[in-house]
Amino acid sequence: MIDTLRLTAEEAARLLETGEVSGDELRGAYVEAIGARDPELHAYLHVVGEAGDGVPIALKDNITTRGIPTTAGSKILEGYVPVFDSTVAWRVKDARLPLIGKTNLDEFAMGSSTENSAYGPSHNPWDLERVPGGSSGGTAAAVAGGLAPWGLGSDTGGSIKQPASLCGLVGLRPTYGTVSRYGIVAFASSLDQVGPITKTVRDCARLYATISGRDPCDSTTVELPEPVEIPEAEVLNGLRIGIPRELNEAEGIEPGVKEAVSQAIALSEELGAEVGECRLPRSVDFGLACYYLVAPAEASSNLARYDGVRYGYRAAGDGDLTALYSRTRWEGFGPEPRRRILIGTYALSAGYYDAFYGQAQKVRTVIAQEHATAFEDYDLLLSPTSPTVAFKIGEKAENPLAMYLSDLLTIPANMAGLPGLSIPCGLSEGLPVGLQILGSQFSENLMFRAGHALERALDFDYVPERLR
Amino acid sequence: MAITREDVLHVARLARLEIPEGEVDRVREELGAILEAVGKVAELDLSDVEPTSHPLAVVNVWAEDDPRPSLSPEDALANAPDPVDGAFRVPAVGT
Numbered sequence: 106m107i108d109t110l111r112l113t114a115e116e117a118a119r120l121l122e123t124g125e126v127s128g129d130e131l132r133g134a135y136v137e138a139i140g141a142r143d144p145e146l147h148a149y150l151h152v153v154g155e156a157g158d159g160v161p162i163a164l165k166d167n168i169t170t171r172g173i174p175t176t177a178g179s180k181i182l183e184g185y186v187p188v189f190d191s192t193v194a195w196r197v198k199d200a201r202l203p204l205i206g207k208t209n210l211d212e213f214a215m216g217s218s219t220e221n222s223a224y225g226p227s228h229n230p231w232d233l234e235r236v237p238g239g240s241s242g243g244t245a246a247a248v249a250g251g252l253a254p255w256g257l258g259s260d261t262g263g264s265i266k267q268p269a270s271l272c273g274l275v276g277l278r279p280t281y282g283t284v285s286r287y288g289i290v291a292f293a294s295s296l297d298q299v300g301p302i303t304k305t306v307r308d309c310a311r312l313y314a315t316i317s318g319r320d321p322c323d324s325t326t327v328e329l330p331e332p333v334e335i336p337e338a339e340v341l342n343g344l345r346i347g348i349p350r351e352l353n354e355a356e357g358i359e360p361g362v363k364e365a366v367s368q369a370i371a372l373s374e375e376l377g378a379e380v381g382e383c384r385l386p387r388s389v390d391f392g393l394a395c396y397y398l399v400a401p402a403e404a405s406s407n408l409a410r411y412d413g414v415r416y417g418y419r420a421a422g423d424g425d426l427t428a429l430y431s432r433t434r435w436e437g438f439g440p441e442p443r444r445r446i447l448i449g450t451y452a453l454s455a456g457y458y459d460a461f462y463g464q465a466q467k468v469r470t471v472i473a474q475e476h477a478t479a480f481e482d483y484d485l486l487l488s489p490t491s492p493t494v495a496f497k498i499g500e501k502a503e504n505p506l507a508m509y510l511s512d513l514l515t516i517p518a519n520m521a522g523l524p525g526l527s528i529p530c531g532l533s534e535g536l537p538v539g540l541q542i543l544g545s546q547f548s549e550n551l552m553f554r555a556g557h558a559l560e561r562a563l564d565f566d567y568v569p570e571r572l573r
Numbered sequence: 574m575a576i577t578r579e580d581v582l583h584v585a586r587l588a589r590l591e592i593p594e595g596e597v598d599r600v601r602e603e604l605g606a607i608l609e610a611v612g613k614v615a616e617l618d619l620s621d622v623e624p625t626s627h628p629l630a631v632v633n634v635w636a637e638d639d640p641r642p643s644l645s646p647e648d649a650l651a652n653a654p655d656p657v658d659g660a661f662r663v664p665a666v667g668t
Contacts, residue, residue: 425667522628
């Protein structure tokens with residue numbers, strides 16, 4: 106009897122290697138689990154159940170997969186079947202990881218809850234009335250709900266870290282440029298990164314090693330300066346850890362979240378780290394505004410390709426070509442993409458470019474500089490990943506600005522191109538709290554080392570209480 | 574931040590989004606609220622700061638000019654809403 110709720114990718118690989126379990130049995134276990142629990146979780150948009158002898162994996166539905174529907178959670182791509190594989194899907198295939206299915210997401214990765222999916226929200230396995238986070242909420246719900254041992258999400262403003270936090274999982278937003286964006290449905294090209302969502306830090310490191318590395322098809326990628334190390338050590342001696350005041354004391358952080366994170370910080374000291382306070386004076390204060398100018402501006406350009414001509418939804422009715430474009434796009438896009446395209450277009454338009462987009466680009470420099478200064482004195486920075494635990498479905502859906510606040514703590518590092526690892530550090534009112542570990546560029550091995558040591562000491566049970 | 578109906582319609586036209594008449598005011602209010610919030614970036618004096626457009630310092634990434642196979646015509650048309658004679662059919666460009 107395979108316990109898909111508890112099984113890690115590492116353990117699954119071991120079972121396959123020793124022959125204790127066959128690829129077919131493993132596949133069958135996930136298909137059965139999906140039958141039992143996906144009707145209530147709605148983690149998957151498309152189940153494939155590919156046969157194979159490697160550890161099965163779930164992929165967010167903005168990751169292009171040849172011959173398998175890819176919707177980006179939007180009606181404008183309903184029925185779209187890609188004729189090519191993204192580099193990431195290709196690397197997963199090359200590593201012989203069979204595809205379980207494509208998971209739900211906020212439309213075009215725009216959102217923090219999956220409530221912006223044109224196909225309905227996913228539900229948090231810890232509490233079905235609550236969101237799993239977003240935009241990679243489908244992947245998080247699948248992994249936490251025992252419907253996949255591991256999966257891939259994407260992160261632009263926090264869309265891997267935040268759902269990992271809300272679902273009690275590990276999530277890595279990699280250093281910008283270390284994972285190819287070729288074939289990833291583009292949202293904001295200077296921010297988008299694909300990364301793992303897993304049950305353990307070691308699984309995360311393993312999956313990152315599989316997907317990372319320079320890609321000739323994506324000129325913004327670079328080779329990793331050093332190979333990925335699967336973490337072993339369980340102490341933090343020699344590590345200098347900074348606690349940015351503005352990230353840890355921002356308005357809106359729930360007391361239970363603050364408490365769990367404080368305990369994790371104290372634990373890191375017990376494990377041998379040197380802990381001290383640092384400042385990010387303007388990064389948190391101006392991070393959201395900066396992101397909600399830069400990202401929509403880039404999105405307005407990237408989403409211009411959806412015009413009803415070559416693929417996807419096309420509006421019915423009479424009219425000229427311009428009418429076709431305009432009607433197709435209004436009808437095909439949901440409310441959040443429409444909002445962001447309009448904001449982005451406004452911010453880039455003549456007369457407003459300097460004050461909005463131009464200024465936001467400069468704020469980005471300030472944020473990068475503040476983080477670089479912090480990293481002169483510290484190796485890693487710690488903060489909560491999300492200001493809150495999982496909120497109820499419907500609670501923030503009608504208020505875009507309230508929803509945007511979910512990204513308050515994940516955005517600043519993203520603007521600086523910095524990697525971040527979220528690990529579960531405790532519960533608040535029975536719901537998972539995530540600890541965000543930030544590093545300088547290419548410091549993934551250090552983050553894995555710290556994350557693994559803390560994970561072992563925290564001993565957080567990632568199987569949702571209601572499913573044990 | 575107050576934006577006018579004309580602003581909204583202008584931006585919608587640039588973005589090729591046809592906002593139904595009955596929704597223009599709602600969109601105007603929503604955009605106004607968001608622009609108010611993001612307009613916060615104007616509070617900082619950043620006259621001496623260089624803009625960042627790219628988080629990683631890569632410059633001039635070259636590739637060899639080697640021809641390779643691209644999409645076949647069949648693949649290129651595989652998802653076309655209205656393929657005709659190996660082309661994508663669309664309404665005429667208006668006057």
